[in-house]
Amino acid sequence: MTDAPRLRLPEGFTSEPVSPEPPAGKRNGGPRASAATQLIELANKRFRFARAQEGGDPFAIPLEGPALAWDVLYGDFGDELARIFFDETGDAASGEAIIAAIRVIAANARRSPIEPIGLRVADLPGERSAAVIDLGDARGRAIVVREGAWEVVDRSPVVFRRTPLTGAMPEPERGGDPADLGRFVNFDEQVLPVVLGWMLAVWRPGVPCPFLVLLGGQGTGKSSATRMIARLVDPSPVEDRQPPRDNDAMIMAAASSRLITLDNVSSISNELSDSLCRVCTGGGIVKRTLYKDKTPTVVSFKRAAILNSIELSAIRGDFAERAVFGDLKRIDASARRCEDELAREFAAAHPRLLGGLLDLFAATLAELPRVVLTEKPRMADFALLLGAMDAATGADALPTYLGQEDRVARDVTEGSPVCQLLLETVDASGVVRGTAGEIKKAITPAGGSPKCLSITDKRFGGELRRLSPSLETMGYTVHLPSGNGTDRRVFEIIAPGHSGVVDEYQVVSENEIEEGQA
Numbered sequence: 001m002t003d004a005p006r007l008r009l010p011e012g013f014t015s016e017p018v019s020p021e022p023p024a025g026k027r028n029g030g031p032r033a034s035a036a037t038q039l040i041e042l043a044n045k046r047f048r049f050a051r052a053q054e055g056g057d058p059f060a061i062p063l064e065g066p067a068l069a070w071d072v073l074y075g076d077f078g079d080e081l082a083r084i085f086f087d088e089t090g091d092a093a094s095g096e097a098i099i100a101a102i103r104v105i106a107a108n109a110r111r112s113p114i115e116p117i118g119l120r121v122a123d124l125p126g127e128r129s130a131a132v133i134d135l136g137d138a139r140g141r142a143i144v145v146r147e148g149a150w151e152v153v154d155r156s157p158v159v160f161r162r163t164p165l166t167g168a169m170p171e172p173e174r175g176g177d178p179a180d181l182g183r184f185v186n187f188d189e190q191v192l193p194v195v196l197g198w199m200l201a202v203w204r205p206g207v208p209c210p211f212l213v214l215l216g217g218q219g220t221g222k223s224s225a226t227r228m229i230a231r232l233v234d235p236s237p238v239e240d241r242q243p244p245r246d247n248d249a250m251i252m253a254a255a256s257s258r259l260i261t262l263d264n265v266s267s268i269s270n271e272l273s274d275s276l277c278r279v280c281t282g283g284g285i286v287k288r289t290l291y292k293d294k295t296p297t298v299v300s301f302k303r304a305a306i307l308n309s310i311e312l313s314a315i316r317g318d319f320a321e322r323a324v325f326g327d328l329k330r331i332d333a334s335a336r337r338c339e340d341e342l343a344r345e346f347a348a349a350h351p352r353l354l355g356g357l358l359d360l361f362a363a364t365l366a367e368l369p370r371v372v373l374t375e376k377p378r379m380a381d382f383a384l385l386l387g388a389m390d391a392a393t394g395a396d397a398l399p400t401y402l403g404q405e406d407r408v409a410r411d412v413t414e415g416s417p418v419c420q421l422l423l424e425t426v427d428a429s430g431v432v433r434g435t436a437g438e439i440k441k442a443i444t445p446a447g448g449s450p451k452c453l454s455i456t457d458k459r460f461g462g463e464l465r466r467l468s469p470s471l472e473t474m475g476y477t478v479h480l481p482s483g484n485g486t487d488r489r490v491f492e493i494i495a496p497g498h499s500g501v502v503d504e505y506q507v508v509s510e511n512e513i514e515e516g517q518a
Contacts, residue, residue, distance in 0.1 A: 035085070035093045039101035042084050049109035050159070052117040058109030059117055061159055066140020069117050069161040072106050115159065120166065120234050120258035121205045122158045129365040131203050134160040136168040136235070143172065143358065145203070147366040150358045165257040167235035169354065176352030178360050181232075184346050185225040188327045193397035195229070195326045197386045200361050202233040202259055202304040207381035208281045211319075214308040216328035222308035223263055224339070225328060228346055229306060232354060234259035243272060250275040260305040273319045279303045280322045320408045321378040321469045324401065363392040377402060378469070409473035417452035418460070419467050421445070422493065426476065430498035435489055436461030464491050 033041070047060040049072070059069035060077055070077040078098045085093045093101075116122060124130035124144065133143040134156065142156035152171060178196050181187075187195060201209040212229070214222045227239045240263045244250040250272070253260050260279065268276075282302045337345075367388040377383050386398040413419040421443045426432050432439055437457035444453055453460070461481075468478040475496035481489035 035097035036100040049112040050115035172355035173351040176356030178356040193395040209304040220328035367391040409470035412470040433492040
C-alpha cells in the first residue's frame, strides 16, 4: 500500500505544530473574564438602574453627566455599552456578548427601585406646584418652574428619557409676551387665552390634558398653527404626522413624545377616538418583554394631542368632552406670508415667546392652590388651571372654555343621524326607556329602518353611551344600565323638564303615546 501524497506548502509556511490558543477565559497565562461579564461590570460602574413603574422596563442612568435615562432593552443602550467596552479594552465586543450582558443587566435592573422618569416634562418631587421641562439639548439642561419663578439649570433635578421624536428647545429669554403668538397664529381674540392655558397644561404631566382641536376653513393656517404651537411646548423633528393606522401605532406615538400632533384629520374612527380618549385621561398597555414569550411589560402614560381639519359633526360625545376648541380666522390675502418667511420670523421670536409662556406658567402655578371651582366640568384639572391663569392675568379663559360645551354638544348631536331620530322620539314623548334593542325599535321610522340603525343592538347601545355626555350637556337626563340585579340592560333618556317613567320597566315611544291619547 503506497503512502498518500503529501500536500506541498507554499514557501514561508511550515508544517510544524502551532501552540494552541489559551483556553476560554484565559489570556497571557492569567484569568480573564468573558466579554459579556466585562460589559456587565462596566455597566455597573458607569450607571445606576431604575424602573419608571411597577412591571415597567428598566432604565440605565449615568452616574456622571446629563440626567438622561437609557432604555436598557429597547434603546441604544447596547451601542453605548459597545462604545464603552472598546474605549476600555481596545477590543470590539461581539453581538452575542452584548445581548448576553443586556439580559443579565435587565434581569438585575428589574429589582431596582421605582423612580419617576419624565418624557419632556416631569413633576418636581417634594414640591406642591412645580414642574421640570427638558430643553432637549446635548448638555441635558432643563427648566425648573416653581410658583412665581423659573430658571434654566445645567443638570435636571429629575431624570428624563429621550426618543427620536424629542427635539431641542431654544434657551428661553425673559421679557416676552405669550400673547404675541397671535402674530403668527390667527386665533379669535377670545380663544387665544384658552389655547395659552392649554399649552400650560401640556407641561403638567401628572394630570389629564385635553385635546386641542383647531377649527377653521381653508386659508386659516391650521397646519402652520399646529407646528408653531408644538414647537413652543414639545418640539419634534417630525412635525406633520398622519393619524395612526391602528391602536398599536397610537401607543407607539404616545410612548415616544409628550405631545401627539395629528395633521389634516378628515375623520375620526371609533377606534381612533377611543385610543385618543385613553391617551388623554391616562392609558396603559401590557406588552411582551423582549427576549421572553410570556413575561409582560407594563406601559402607562398621559399625553396631550393637537388635531386639525376636523368637522365637529364627526366628533363623538366622549371625545368632545375631552377637547378644547381653537377657532382660527381666515387670513386675508394681503396679510399672507410665505412659509419660509413665517418660519424665520417665528424662529427669531421663539426664545422670547417661550420665556413669556414660562412667566405665565409660573404666575399660574402661584395662583393654583387658591382656586376653587363651584362646579367642575369633565376636565376639572384643566378648568382649575384656567381659573388660576385668569386669576393671575385677568383673562376670561375659563368662561370661554365652559361656554364651548353647549356649542360642541349641539354639533355632535346634529352630526349623528342616530341622535336625531332619538331626540325626535324623546322630545315628542318626553322619555324613552328600554333595552338597546327596544329603543332602537322605538325610534325606527314607520317607513322602514334607515342605514344608521342597521347595526347590532350592542353597537347601538354603545352609541347611546357615547352620545350621553352631549345629551346631558343639552339638558337631557340619561340613565345608563348599571348591570346590577337584572338581565335587562335598561337605558333611559328623559327630555328637559319631564319627570321620567314611573313604572319599574317601560318602553315609551311616540306611537304608544299617540295610541294612548286616542
